[in-house]
Amino acid sequence: KQEVTQIPAALSVPEGENLVLNCSFTDSAIYNLQWFRQDPGKGLTSLLLIQSSQREQTSGRLNASLDKSSGRSTLYIAASQPGDSATYLCAGRGGGSYIPTFGRGTSLIVHP
Amino acid sequence: DADVTQTPRNRITKTGKRIMLECSQTKGHDRMYWYRQDPGLGLRLIYYSFDVKDINKGEISDGYSVSRQAQAKFSLSLESAIPNQTALYFCATSDYSESEQYFGPGTRLTVT
Numbered sequence: 001k002q003e004v005t006q007i008p009a010a011l012s013v014p015e016g017e018n019l020v021l022n023c024s025f026t027d028s029a030i031y032n033l034q035w036f037r038q039d040p041g042k043g044l045t046s047l048l049l050i051q052s053s054q055r056e057q058t059s060g061r062l063n064a065s066l067d068k069s070s071g072r073s074t075l076y077i078a079a080s081q082p083g084d085s086a087t088y089l090c091a092g093r094g095g096g097s098y099i100p101t102f103g104r105g106t107s108l109i110v111h112p
Numbered sequence: 113d114a115d116v117t118q119t120p121r122n123r124i125t126k127t128g129k130r131i132m133l134e135c136s137q138t139k140g141h142d143r144m145y146w147y148r149q150d151p152g153l154g155l156r157l158i159y160y161s162f163d164v165k166d167i168n169k170g171e172i173s174d175g176y177s178v179s180r181q182a183q184a185k186f187s188l189s190l191e192s193a194i195p196n197q198t199a200l201y202f203c204a205t206s207d208y209s210e211s212e213q214y215f216g217p218g219t220r221l222t223v224t
Contacts, residue, residue: 032211043202044215093211100213104154
């Protein structure tokens with residue numbers, strides 16, 4: 001069964017800093033990996049989806065990478081802003097499953 | 113209009129009451145999911161459905177039931193609510209090919 005881990009659980013950075021959020025998974029036969037943003041008490045907003053055949057995806061200031069051999073995905077946020085403060089979750093779908101497994105998220109605070 | 117809607121958005125109910133949470137989607141997706149989110153435990157899958165005639169239990173289905181009334185509608189019922197079912201409940205959808213998940217805004221349920 002796919003297991004997904006996100007470290008650190010919480011992160012606080014000053015505005016303007018470039019930062020990397022980490023997501024580790026156990027099944028290298030991963031089908032795809034999706035990154036989400038969640039504001040407190042709100043639903044999950046899809047940020048980026050990386051298929052197993054892809055190495056990275058970009059959207060604006062966000063870049064997500066996928067390294068199947070090392071079991072890692074990273075979400076890079078450039079020039080962070082206070083509005084980026086939220087919890088970021090990753091979800092990986094293993095090759096033998098139709099259901100994604102979620103990490104517990106990294107809570108990000110960007111302070112002015 | 114939102115692609116995935118959930119009703120009600122907030123609900124307070126008493127122990128032993130039956131309650132239904134409803135989810136509708138306009139994305140035309142076949143696959144629908146119900147999750148609950150608890151602080152410190154992350155997202156956990158309750159039930160999922162890959163088409164109108166397909167219903168599957170997730171990791172925490174005890175105490176819950178579901179109904180897939182149409183491709184666009186997926187309801188979650190708590191037959192006899194108990195306080196430890198107090199949580200944030202999310203509905204999600206995905207299509208077959210990309211498997212990117214889209215989430216509703218959530219229902220905050222409190223059982224007293």
